[in-house]
Amino acid sequence: MPPWTRRSVRSSSRGGGLLNELSEFHRSGTFTLVVDDQQYQVPHACPHRDGWLIHGTINEKRKSITCPLHFSVFSLETGEQLSGPPCGRLEVKRLTPGVL
Template identity: 55%
Template sequence: MTGRPEDGPTLRQIGPDHLLIEVAGRRIVAQAECPHRRGRLRFGYLNSRTLRLTCPLHHSTFDLLTGRQVSGPPCGSLTVELLPDDVPPPRPPAPGDQEASAQ
């Protein structure tokens, strides 16, 4: 994948807690870890036809438009946010920002 939505779906980490998913003309920010056992969703399976993301650990599957869990071990919903076209994705804080806020 090249990272351009017109080339197909993309899924990339944007900081420790979030993923940016670009699929079917949509940009979605989702939590980076599965609520079941904290599986790293960036290594999951992204189905661009059904707009679902499956965790690589225990195969919990989530609807990317609602965050609702549709299969797998009971674990609740995934936090998702559909971004409008004119809104940039959130950026992770710079390393210096994290240190300054901890002081």
């Protein structure tokens, strides 16, 4: 099974047909990110609107990741949301060096 799944939106105003142009892609699972020799396990999807965090911006000094979709910023250390549309914490995990 691919790491992403496709979800289609049905519209009652168009007779319940599939609206492929409104289809969303959700990528499940996590990826590993390394900042200053520290490894973090980060979810692929932002909790706000499923933006792909693997394409996010990493701030190495602040140890944070910014979602490319709506610019929510999360701490890699704690998962706390630092800014952006309210959506809660990011489920990040610090990994032991050498363990992927």
